[in-house]
Each structure stands twice: as C-alpha cells, then as structure tokens.
Amino acid sequence: MIKLCSIFLFLFSLNAFAIVGGHEYQFNSDDPALNESRALLFSELAKELRCPKCQNQNLSDSNAMIAADLRRELYSQVKEGKTEQQIIDFMVDRYGEFVLYRPALNSRTAVLWYGPVVILALALFILAMVIINRRSKQAPKSSFSQNSDVMLDSDFSNYKVTEKEQDRIDELLNSSPDVDNKDGK
C-alpha cells in the first residue's frame, strides 16, 4: 500500500496538469518544476485569450470549434516550451488584438487604459471643488449665526444698501409693532 502511494506521489510530483474547460491537460516532461510552470501558463492563457468567434467567452469556456482548435494549439505550443509572449504574438498575428482580454498598451488603447484613471481623477477634483466651495460658503454663515439669529448669506455681507432702501429700513424699524400686527391679522 505504501509502495502504491509512493508511486502515486512520484507520478504526481513529476507530471503537472491543468484542468481547462473540463479537460485535463497533462504536462509530462522530465523536469517537474517546468511541468508545473507550463501547466500554470496554459491555464492562465486559456483564461486570458478570448475566443475569436464567440465574443465574450475565453478559450477555456467556449465550446466553439475554433476555441477547441485554439486550445489544442495553445496546449501544443506550451508543451513545446514557447514563452507567453511568443504564444500571444502567434494569436495576435492571426486573430488581431481582439483575442486579448488585456490589450497591449499603445496609442490606440491608451484611452482604454488611462480613461478610467482620468475619469476618477476628474471626479475627485470635482468632489474637492464642491467641498471647498461649500466650506467657504458655510464659514461666514456659521460665524454670523453665533452672534445673531438672523441667517445671512455670505453674499449679503458685501451688499451695499442704497439710500432708498435705508429709508425703508428706518421706516420699518421705527414703526410701532401694533401697526405691523394690524396688517398681519
């Protein structure tokens, strides 16, 4: 039994496999570390390459004929020891940048890569402006309300009263409260 187990362990330590789309892909070269890294590369690329036929599925999820062909191609290329970049170049040469879920950074994709950052920065900037604006409006208001119960907008603090208005103010202030009430009731 122990012997059997050790054989199993030996086998598993030597061969690595990746399970992609419900299939098991074996990597069984002589170097266990290499098998491990290739299996990882294979499953990563199968998730990151987009099936050219089926729009929103990656190679590992798609049932399309072309996806199956590309999975097989991917498997054989990884087994041959091609690097990630070589495989990506192979796919892009044939199917265009469409197959990359993470498109390369160039002048055509710059908006794609930097757009969200720019929009976030813009949103933060606008938020900051709004907060600063509100604070500067609130500051005089709050200091005023400590001294008086009259609410005054900050705009009013700079307001120059005209002569005509001053007369009206005086008239109102000097009039007796009875007169005022008469109108109200």
Added chain:
Amino acid sequence: MQRLTLFIPFAIFVLLGFFLWRGLYLDPKDIPSALVDKNFPNFELPALANGEIKTVNDLKGTVQLVNVWGTWCISCKVEHPFLVELAEQGVSIVGINYKDDNDAALKWLKDLGNPYIFTVDDEEGTLSMDLGVTGAPETFIVDANGVVRHKHQGVITKANWGPLAAIRDNLILESSRP
C-alpha cells in the same frame, strides 16, 4: 460660471447618449482581420481533386478570391450558387476546404457545381488557423503578389458583392499597371 456647472450632468448625458447611439450601429462580429495587407501565409496542402501539393505560389499571378468552406457549414450552401455564378463570370476563386470530409466535399462539388480553380484540403485546419479563420464561410481577396487585401466574413450574396467587386476591380487595375 456657476450656472455653467449645472449643465455638466446634461453634457455627460449627451456624451453617453452619443456613444450608446453609435454602439447601436456597430457590429460586434465585425472583427478587423489581422491579416489584411500581409502576405498570404505559406502552406503546403494537397488539392482536393487529385492530391497534388499546392503552395502559396499557386495563388500568385492573378487577383484571387480565397473562399473558406465546408460541407458541414450551412451558410456555405447558401453562398455556393452565387460563387458558381461568379466563376461563370470569370472571377477566379480558390477554395479552402476547412476541416471537412474529403468524400463529402467532392460530392458537394459534383452535385452543386465547382466554382473553384482548385480547392486545397485543409483537414487539420492549419492553414485556416494561420489565416485567422473563425468560421465558414470566409472569403479573402488576395492580390497578384499574394498579399491579403480584404477579408469578408459570412456569406457573399448578390446584395453585398458590389463593394467586394470594386475592391477586386481596383486590384486588377493595380496589377495591370507596370
């Protein structure tokens, strides 16, 4: 100034509306071919009819339509009569029989007519993979020097042949110049 900031949500709405409106008229299946303006990939494949090995050199010399088809492909059956018609008008068409059964393919050509000057048998789909074919039918317009100049995905019909014919005519003109 304060007033203008009130229009920001409206501006965002207009911008978003514009992109969404544009999106209505974009075909997500219309993927630009990576192969346009590149050399037709090298291949060494047997001709369907007699097993004679054909290479990319057999394409050169004249402007060709290279049509990828298979008997398993229903749209190809729709397309086929029009290809026969084009061939009768003198359009030079080369076929790539994509992942197909040879006998079925030969029977298809016998029954429905053979518009191709020759058809290569791409049973493994290797050439089709090099061409970036994602399905059938697909048609490439290849110039006299063996450079892919246009890719058409889907069925060629009387209705959409016009622009393709124009591209082909231009290439023929181009190749006739010294």
